[in-house]
Amino acid sequence: MQKHIRENGNVIYGDLSKQVNLKLDFKGKNNIVFFAGGSRNVNIIFDSDDGFVFIGNNVIFAGVIKIHNNSLCFIDDNSTFNGTSIEAFEAKNIFFGRDCMFSWGIWLSTTDYHPLMDCNTNNRINFSKSIYIGDHVWCGRDVGILKDAFIATGSVIGAKSVVSKMCYSNAVNAGVINKEIKQDTFWLRNSIGNKAWNKKHTEQYSNVAINDFKYTYNQNEFLSPKAIEAKLDSLNTAQEKLEFVYDAIYMNKNKNRFAYFKDMPYDIPLPKYESKFKLLKFEEIEPAPPKPTTPQPTPQEQINSLKEEINKKDIEIKNLKLTNQKAQNIKNHLSYKLGNALIKAHKQWYKGGYIKFIFEAIKIKNEHKFKR
Numbered sequence: 001m002q003k004h005i006r007e008n009g010n011v012i013y014g015d016l017s018k019q020v021n022l023k024l025d026f027k028g029k030n031n032i033v034f035f036a037g038g039s040r041n042v043n044i045i046f047d048s049d050d051g052f053v054f055i056g057n058n059v060i061f062a063g064v065i066k067i068h069n070n071s072l073c074f075i076d077d078n079s080t081f082n083g084t085s086i087e088a089f090e091a092k093n094i095f096f097g098r099d100c101m102f103s104w105g106i107w108l109s110t111t112d113y114h115p116l117m118d119c120n121t122n123n124r125i126n127f128s129k130s131i132y133i134g135d136h137v138w139c140g141r142d143v144g145i146l147k148d149a150f151i152a153t154g155s156v157i158g159a160k161s162v163v164s165k166m167c168y169s170n171a172v173n174a175g176v177i178n179k180e181i182k183q184d185t186f187w188l189r190n191s192i193g194n195k196a197w198n199k200k201h202t203e204q205y206s207n208v209a210i211n212d213f214k215y216t217y218n219q220n221e222f223l224s225p226k227a228i229e230a231k232l233d234s235l236n237t238a239q240e241k242l243e244f245v246y247d248a249i250y251m252n253k254n255k256n257r258f259a260y261f262k263d264m265p266y267d268i269p270l271p272k273y274e275s276k277f278k279l280l281k282f283e284e285i286e287p288a289p290p291k292p293t294t295p296q297p298t299p300q301e302q303i304n305s306l307k308e309e310i311n312k313k314d315i316e317i318k319n320l321k322l323t324n325q326k327a328q329n330i331k332n333h334l335s336y337k338l339g340n341a342l343i344k345a346h347k348q349w350y351k352g353g354y355i356k357f358i359f360e361a362i363k364i365k366n367e368h369k370f371k372r
Helices: 199-204 225-233 238-250 299-332 334-347 353-371
Strands: 002-005 011-013 023-026 032-035 043-046 052-055 059-067 072-075 080-088 093-096 101-109 131-133 171-174 179-183 283-285
Touching (some): 072 080, 072 238, 093 225
Parallel strands (some): 043 059, 080 101
8 A cells, every 4th residue: 555755744645646636735744544444535635734634435526525633434335425624623523424425415523613611610511523424424415414423223304304403224314403213214315316217117116125234233343432432542643643543443343333223332432353454555656856946147137148049039039131132133034034924035035035035135235324
């Protein structure tokens, strides 16, 4: 795997040739981006220092990811976003699991953007909090996902909803005050809006007997957001967070890792995981040295250069005048005029051209003597 070293301690892990239409803006220092494979249209802005973004394989992203001081965004494999704004503030984190499908007009933020204070104690009461989204979550258009939200694996969030709490697995949630409106459901990526969809497809998908997207809670597999948060809070650098996220979350392929249902144990420790990041081999690639800039000429050098150009033009004009004068002298020569008259006479020989030439030649000689 490639490791691209950038200025101010910023680092990009991954093959940049596999990132289509990638946009990266490092405004701070010691930030890290990790690409597990290929991606499309990823747009990341690091506004500050020590931020970290993890992009899984085959991620398609339309929108923008803004990372502030010590914050993190994790997007796992095969997740797609048609128009999403992600902002992580105050050393908080936003997680997306595998195979998430987000529509357009969606925004997520870990903060309220302005401090809210208690009048009696003068203490702040609206500190930023992280957001966790499990695997295979479908989010409709124009949804707002606020701090402290946990959307468990297999959930569906209806259009124009506002989510600020826990949403359980295999359930449909909707509303400005988000509520669970349907349980025991699962969803498929197949698009009914596809112009090729017809009655045959409607019949085909009237009953789909698969268990791929039916989830169960398993305490031994569950990755508790609370435990993840505690671990991340104990880490100081973006590099430490990368190694933890890679080992404990990305390499965890359990189907039910983020599956959660009502009244199940939540505040539990993380399952054991192996240190696999250290086994990766990296080819360090330094940025190409900047090309030496051509020194700018001084004002006096510019004046001298301009004078040289003017002198060259003067010489060219003089040479052109001499050439024109020579050509004019040749045309005025007696031999040239007689020869030209003879050529015309030859072209009109059948009209008595040669006889006319005798008189024309006498005329030319007389005119030539007169001009001299």
